Amino acid sequence: MSEDTATIGKSYFTPFNIIAGLIVIMGLVLTVIRFTGGLAATTNLSDYNPWGLWIGFDLLVGVALAAGGYVTSAAVYLFGMKKYHSAVRPAILTAFLGYALVVLALHYDVGRPWRLPYPFIVQQGTTSLLFEVGACVALYLMVLFIEFTPVPLEWLGFKHARNLVVKLTLLLTVFGVVLSTLHQSSLGALFLIAPSKLHPLWYSPYLPVYFFVSSIIAGLSMVIFESTLSFRFFKHKMDESHSAEKDTIALGFGKAASFVLAGYFIIKVIGISAGNQWHFLTTNYGLWYLVELLGFVALPCFFYAVGVRDKNVTLIKWTAFWTVIGVVINRFNVSMIAFNWHLPSSERYFPHWMEIGISVFIVTVGLIAFKFIVTRMPILYEHPEYKDAH
DSSP, X not given: OOHHHHHHHHHHSOHHHHXXXXXXXXXXXXXXHHHHHXXXXXXXXXXXXXXXXXXXXXXXXXXXXXXXXXHHHIIIIISOOGGGGGGXXXXXXXXHHHHHHHHHHHHHHSSSGXXXXXXXXXXXXXXXXXXXXXXXXXXXXXXXXXXXXXXXXXXXXXXXXXXXXXXXXXXXXXHHHHHHHHHHHHHHHGGGGOXXXXXXXXXXXXXXXXXXXXXXXXXXXXXXXXXXXXXXXXXXXXXXXXXXHHHHHHHHHHHHHHHHHHHHHHHXXXXXXXXXXXXXXXXXXXXXXXXXXXXXXXHXXXXXXXXXXXXXXXXXXXXXXHHHHHHHHXXXXXXXXXXXXXXXXXXXXXXXXXXXXXXXXXXXXXXXXXXXXXXXXXXXXXXXXXXXXX
């Protein structure tokens, strides 16, 4: 084999590329089945369970884990924490891809996806929470796109356009925080209309507050988790500044996450007290609720605090991973596990394997896009022509 052929083989036929390629092929086949056979051909959704995995995971989890964009931008540009500036671009990229994939996933979940723009141009349903969520997500996706554009503009060498967009940074950050506050909380408010379907331990008038506060936790933890993976797989793309600041970011964001988790634990307990739902804690659902509350809220709060006190970055990184899992479990509990809890097991929803396959396909598309951008554009390093521009 010639040297060129060996280089090509080493570059393209990697385990990641092979596995991702197979998943993409499977996803495209399932996409054809979904849009030719309808929802019935690919899902286990029903009138009792109209929202399934594509809402619980692709939307609720996706939006929560993409919160690192507004959390990091607010910390750096609104609160002046410039020492975390190296985390901004990776967080914005993750948020932008996350929200773009949420919109893509909605096309699979909605029975008539071509009617997604209707609320804006045909039926102005401004009294609906869904309208508010849709409007905020659409607007915030545009904000994220504009916030992200300096990266490709630097890559392409469009200096004047890049400088123009950078001047809008503060305005975009404020707008992004406002929009995120609205739709992160409104996703929880959507479930306020189903008090008889959602288990009393998870149903609460504080659901909008729970969703918003937990999105901050998810954002802080995802920044730590993502920076850990980026250093593991893209260390060769990092400059000295990004490599040196990764531990500072972990310690700072871990400290913030510990405080927010403590506050989140308190308001969750207040919610149980306000609804006088203590007796449910002795049931099977109550035990699972305690697993979520103690195992994925109180425990990471403690480990974050210990990690920051001892400057144990490794502990903080593992805690971030554990916290991300906890946010995923919480969204699954609200949208699927504790939803329609009173129905017999035979009528309960469980995702069809094609639903799982399409969700894996969407996540894989995001990973491919992230890898493509990070390996080519100034995400993990400062562009040579814009050193110290931040």
